[in-house]
Amino acid sequence: MGVAKSAAELFGELMADYQKHSVISRRGKTEFQEFDWGKSKHIVDEIDRLIGKHYGLSEEEIDAVISYDIKIRLGKSASSPDEYEFELIDESQASS
Numbered sequence: 767m768g769v770a771k772s773a774a775e776l777f778g779e780l781m782a783d784y785q786k787h788s789v790i791s792r793r794g795k796t797e798f799q800e801f802d803w804g805k806s807k808h809i810v811d812e813i814d815r816l817i818g819k820h821y822g823l824s825e826e827e828i829d830a831v832i833s834y835d836i837k838i839r840l841g842k843s844a845s846s847p848d849e850y851e852f853e854l855i856d857e858s859q860a861s862s
Contacts, residue, residue, distance in 0.1 A: 772816055773813065773816060773817070776809060776812055776813050776816065777813070779809055780806055780809045780810065780813065783805070783806040783809055784801050784803065784806055787801065787802045787803075787805040787806060788800060788801045788802070807836075811832050814828060814831050814832050815828055815832075818831060
């Protein structure tokens with residue numbers, strides 16, 4: 767029950783943090799809420815560690831999951847979190 771309780775607490779913390787780092791935007795008559803999940807990544811990492819330990823993953827395996835998250839979810843390199851892995855293309859200069 768310890769893992770379930772910890773997971774529930776972390777999930778609640780994550781949802782509150784998502785809410786804290788969200789903004790309400792409007793486009794015409796439509797209103798929507800945008801979330802900056804990257805600001806809550808530290809909580810997602812805690813959840814990954816908890817789940818990894820529950821499934822018997824080694825620290826190295828858990829770190830691999832967290833590094834994968836950085837690359838896929840944030841679009842950044844695990845070795846250099848400030849550099850994007852993709853390149854923006856200026857379509858006005860692209861050849862047809």
